[in-house]
Amino acid sequence: MQPSPCSVCQQLLFFDNSTCLRCGSRLGYLPAEGQLVAVRTVTDGVERADGTPGRYRACANQLVARCNWLIPEDDPAALCASCRLTSVRPHDSEIDSLEAFADAEAAKRRLLHQLRALGLPVDAEHVSFELLSSRGQNVITGHDSGVITLDLSESDDAHREFVRQQLGEPYRTVLGHLRHEIGHYYWARLILDTDHLDAFRNLFGDERESYEAALDRHYSTVADVDWSGTHVSQYATMHPWEDWAETFAHYLHIDAGLATAASIGLAVGEPARTAGQAAWTTREHIEIGPMVQSWLGLTIALNAMARSIGESDLYPFVLSPVVVEKLNFVHRAIAAAVRS
Secondary structure (H helix, E strand, O other): OOOOOOOOOEEEOOOOOOOOOOOOOOEEEEOOEEEEEEEEEOEEEOEEEEOOOOEEOOOOOOOOOOHHHHEEEEOOOOOOOOOOHHOOOOOOOOOHHHHHHHHHHHHHHHHHHHHHHHHOOOOOOOOOOEOOOOOOOOOOEEEEEEEEEEEEEHHOHHHHHHHHHOOOOOOOOOHHHHHHHHHHHHHHHHHOOOOHHHHHHHHHOOOOOOOHHHHHHHHHHHOOOOOOOOOOHHHOOHHHHHHHHHHHHHHHHHHHHHHHHHHHHOOOOOOOHHHHHOOOOOOOOOOOOHHHHHHHHHHHHHHHHHHOOOOOOOOOOOOOOOHHHHHHHHHHHHHHHHOO
8 A cells, every 4th residue: 555644644654554653643444445544532433533424443353463454333343354354363372373463464454455456356255365374284375266375484584585595486475475366366257258368378378287287397397497588487387377376466566566656756767767668668569568667667776776785686577578468468357357
């Protein structure tokens, strides 16, 4: 979510804030409006501090999940629209897992906000999240018919960095996992049984290929093939479904990054703009071309900033023409779904 000013004192607020650090106002997120607002306490709940009509109450996961989402007064649910999507979570007695659970819920809220902004609200009847600790059990992060499972170990920085290096990944985050897995769900909604299916197969490959065989082949062969010209990641080479999910997740990364940059007035000048234009020249049939051009200019500047303070590149990816074609396909599929 883009930063926004507090309605009481104009202090800059961020998506996960629950209190304004300047005026002390309590904050709450309104899912139906996609806004973080200042609220004041009234009998049996809260109301907006700016006087806009409406009564709300806090989510029951306010403490355990650090949830700042609000529930309309006339909604009998104890949990907010995000938390009620979680069907399995650690028990309150699993103290060691609760911090990771709260981190995962924070990433999920960010995902849901972005999907709503894109016009792709999650259907609560067909999507659920299982947030499980792998302590004492085998948990595999993945998607199955709308059920998204996340190993809460991914919230542990040391574990995640170890796995990232083991798999040779340039990027690995909890939010990235959720964006990838929800991409599998949206493949069925945006591509399957639509006019896009043949174009998908021409660009990504035939998804009817055995997934199990592709999985075995991916993990049994040495990764000595240069995939950077055709895929956004090595994992995307495994199967057309994974290529779609990785590309869908990457589209969400770009969309969120550009929206945040615009909201805080972050713009790049020369030479970053020129470098971005040189890295990608818009072609007529590529609707996403200007978006990619802006993104490349921004990330060139951000990577230079990261290097100047001794950090690794913030954006360690290369967008080849084929990858941009795939991103453009995702862009068109989302736009078509929103229009319909």
